[in-house]
Structure formats: structure tokens, C-alpha cells
Amino acid sequence: MSDHREAILGRVREALRRPTDPHVRSTSAPATSEPRAWLPAGGDTHDDRVALFAEWSDKLKTSFITVADESQAAGELARIAAEEGWTSVGVHTDPLVQACTGQLTVSQLSTDGGYDPAELEKCDAGITACDALVAQTGSVVLTTASAGGRALSVLPPHHVAIARRDQLLPDLPSAYELLRQRYAAAWPSFMTIISGPSRTGDIERILVLGAHGPKKLTVILVG
């Protein structure tokens, strides 16, 4: 099969040989060069960030729970499991996830080392760690490396993400900075920023949760 890389690049170079008409190159420069100064506010202190994350969670219909330590987090998980009548959950190996799911009496499917997608599909929840939370947008940042693969956080109908206190970041620029620090040597094949449970407004612009992914998103902040 022929590949047209050179043909296309040739056309691109040919086109760009002529500079853009200065009359239309009229972008007005931003007042500063610091994205943080333009984007929505991210919160200066940890408490600001928690408050902001809570505000966005409310809007996005994320259930946001703050707890003092891992045993409290485990208690919250057990409570939700009982309330929703979970019979099985998907998990992955991560110290925080393990500490919080230790008390769960339901059967656990670990995605470590591969899993049967049909089995994961039957789980009531997927419980994952994450890379960061973003106060500016009420989002969870995760990757295949931090959250047990691609499907664990999207296939089961309830996604529970657990984060530690120091993982709550102010804004998206800091989130990308963190990802870069952590992974630039070997990027995972998948990273995502999750803002609320799966949603759609395709029918008369009326919000419906759980279009294809999780109907519920719970974020537990420990510490």
C-alpha cells in the first residue's frame, strides 16, 4: 500500500512558502503570558480547593466525600456498597485502593495482569486510584498506569475514585505539569480527565446521566 507522506508534506511546504497575509494575521496578544491568569480560578489554599471541588461536584452531580483517613474511607465504601447492594467490584493493586477496600465483603475482580471484559462489565463498581484531582474544574485525572487500565473506570456503572490530600491540584496547567513530571520518560497509552459521571444532552438538551459510561461518580478525598 502506498503511503503519501511526502506528497502531503510537499503540499504543506509548498503552501507555507507563501506567508500569511498580514491583514488577517490579527491576533491580539493576551495581556499576560500566564494561562493561570486567564482560566477560571483554581483556589489558593487547600481549603479553597476543597470548597471549589465541592462546588463543581455539586454542579456535575459527582458525589464528593472528604474523610480524615483510610479507615473512614473504607467505612464510606462499605456504606455505599450496602446502600447500592453491590455484589462485586473491580479493583486494581494500589496501596490506597487496597487499604480502602479491605473491609468490603463483596467479591473483587482485579484488573491486574488482564481480566475478562464480560466479568468487569457485570461489576457494580470500579474502584480506582488516580493521578490528581483538579479544583478548577472538579475533575479526576487518571491514566492506565494509575487507575488499573482503561476500562476499570468507565465500564462498571459506578466509578469510585480515591485520592490523597496532596493530590488535589488547583488547575489544569498544574495537572499537565504533574503528568509530565511523572510520565515524560514513558507515557502511558491512555490518560483522561473525568468531569462528572457520563452524561448526554442529545435529546432535547435534557441532561441524562450514564449515557454509556458510569451513571455515578464518587470521589473520596482522604486526609
Place this chain on the structure above:
Amino acid sequence: MSTPLEQFQHDAAQVAGDGDQRQFLRSSLSGYVTTRRGTQGRFQDYTSARAAAAEIKWNAIENLDKLLPQFADNLEARGVKVHWCRNGDDARKAILGVIHAHGAKSIVKSKCMTTEEIHLNELLENEGFEVVESDLGEFIVQLRGEAPYHFVFPAMHLKRGAINKLFKEKLKSADTDDPEQLTMIAREVLRQKYLDADVGISGANFGVAETGMISITENEGNARLTTAMPKVHIAVMGIEKVIPKLDDLALLLPLLATAGTGQHLTGYNSQLGGPRQAGEVDGPEEMHVVLLDNHRTRLLADQEQRDALRCIRCGACLNVCPIFKNVGGHTYGTTYQGPIGSVITPHLRGLSSWKHLSDSSSLCGACTETCPVQIDLHHHLLRNRRNSAQKQGGVLESLQMRIFSFVMRRPWLYGLGGKLGRIGHVLSRPIQGTKLDPLYKWRATRDFPDPAAKTFKEQWKERRR
């Protein structure tokens, strides 16, 4: 077969005449404007954010010759096969090739306008594959055998009753008018498809050159499932989607969401760079990126209009456009509707058959004002008009212009014309609106107000006194 122009005029008259539908369109679009305003207000400096985004995209377009190879090389280094495609034919062949190589049968797709551009579904269905659109709106229009109505909200023209009827007919589902239940019906159907499909096809909102990743923006999670479960993932992307750095997303993603749907960030913003890597537990075994030119380089060669390649397909210009509000999305007959569609379609598909889109504009500038990357849309519409006039201005048109300039350069003649016009206006009153009226075509659908009591020139004279 009718020409695009005839089809446009016919459909426009029909949609504009349907009061109910117009009311429905208007109210959903005005809801959007309100939410968007709120979200925009959360930015500390929205104007600067727009300017910076425009600058990022400018640089990307002007450095495509460097960014594209960087993007492709980085993808390849991570085990992605990159297919460079000059046109729809190349792309269709490349995609079919991958599908055949895997002996695939069923295909699940997440929303991708670039594949609409190359009529991929039609081809795959003709070849006997099962192709299912997984975005709810796309799923609905696919079941109806229709093109998307709006490139961000594909099924925005349909009320729940119509969707209920469609689902009952095609999916044998229970009777319900509840959007939630309707959504759940689609969810059930599609769940199994993700697990069963051999190939997942997606689009890409951005291609990050620095890291060799594509970025996909969505709300439903269907793109995540489409790119996680099947063993092959094919992403189809126009060459103009490349941006230099990963960190640019920190600005572009919130802007895209704000302008596009009025959200501060859409539900899922995912970056994908490669198939499943060593040590990962899931993900496709193979990833392909189909890089499509399809006349984008022709637009790039236009020094004046190449900035239309900055478009991030947020759809905001459609939502505020008075023409779109009145004629609706299907009338355009294009992959990309609204102002941006009217600007780029003549470049992608030929000026002579598509210039009428640039005539159908109020030139109000609402699109330009709203565009998050500051594309000068309404002036581009004017430029398209100018280009088409230069290329093929009719004899009649040039005669009209000559008479016009003759009159305009002679104040006495202009004044006389005004007077005659006034007299004519009064004299023609009895026949106004009837077929005898020489201005019938105009007046049938528009008001022709009485002229002001005094002309500008008369007022000027009085003031000078």
C-alpha cells in the same frame, strides 16, 4: 439531480416556513447561549484566553510542515501505524485495509466528522460490515438514515416523540417519552457492541505533536469505550488538528467546552498515544491514525483564508448564527454546517457549486464575535463572495455594478433616483404584495418600510444652515 444551490433554496424555504420547528430550534439554541454566558463568566480573562488560543492555533497552522512529521514520528515510536491520506479514496482504502487485515466483522464508531466527510459508513455498510455509531445523537441520526444536523449536536432537530417512534420501530423498544429512558434504551443496545466489536473507529479533536497523542473530547464515555474494548483502534483526523504541546490542552480543552456546549469542561477529555504498552492491562493491540488532507492543503495555500484551519469545531458559530437558526442544519447539505461550513466548504468542495452558502449570511458578525479562536468568519464570507465574483461574475452582475457606480458618482442622478423611488413607492401601494408588484419576490417574505420623511442629504443641508 438538483444543484446544491437549488437544494439549499428548496430546503431553506421549507424549514423557515415550519414555525414549530423553528421555534424548537430557537429555544434550544437560546438555552445554550445562557449556559455559555455563565461559564464564560468564570474565566478570569476570557478575552485573553481566546487570544492565546488563537495564537496557539496560528502557530500550529504556520508550522504544520514541522509539526506534522513530529506528530507522526512520535506516534510511530510508540507503535502506532500512521496512514497519510491525500483524499477520501486514500483514507477509505487505508481503513478498509486495516479492517480486512483483521478479518473484522463488526465495527463500533464514536463521533467523527472527518469520517462523515469521506462517507465512511456508507462504504463500510456496502462492504457488508456492521457499523454502529455510539454517540447517542449520531446513533439516532444513523437509525434514521440521516446526516448529522449539527456537527456538535447531531440530533438537535428531533423531539423526544420522534425518537420514541424511531426506537419503537427500529429497536422494538417499549413506548416512552422520557429522555432518560430513551437514553437507557440506546445504552443497552450499545453496551454489547463495545464488547463484541473487532474494530473501534474514533475521531480526534487535537493531535499533540510533542508527545504523539491524539486528544478526544466527549461527554458520554462512548469514545472511551470505543477506544478501550475492541482489539483495533483507528483514529481518523484532519491534518489541521495538530497542536505543538501537551500543555496547550490546559487552555484549549476548557475553551472548546465553553464555546461548544457551555460546559466548563466536557465529561471526558482523553489523550491516547498508542496501543496497549508493555505492562498495561488492557487497550487495543493495534492503533492506527489516519491523517487526512482532503483539500486542507488547498485551504492552507490561501494566504488570506488559511486561518479557517484554526477551527476547533466547537460549533459555537452555528449556535449564534441567524441563518442557521432559520434554515437548520440539513439545508446546508454539507459536512460542516453554519458559518464555518459556509467558509470552508467552497475550499473543500469547489467554489462554484458552494458559493451560495456565503451569500446566505446576514454578515452580522455574531459568528466572528463568538469564535473561541478568533476566526474572522464573516469577513471570510465576504471574501468568498469576492472570489466567486472575480472568477465568474455574470454579465448581468457586472452591468448592474457598472450602472451602480455610474449613478453613485453623479450626485444629481443619485438624488433623482431617490425621488423617483419615493414616488414609485407611493404609487405602487395598491399593488403591493400582489403578483403585479415588480418587487413581489422581495416583498412576499419581507417588509419594505416606507422611506424616511427626509433624505440624509436634505437633513444635512438643514443642519448646515
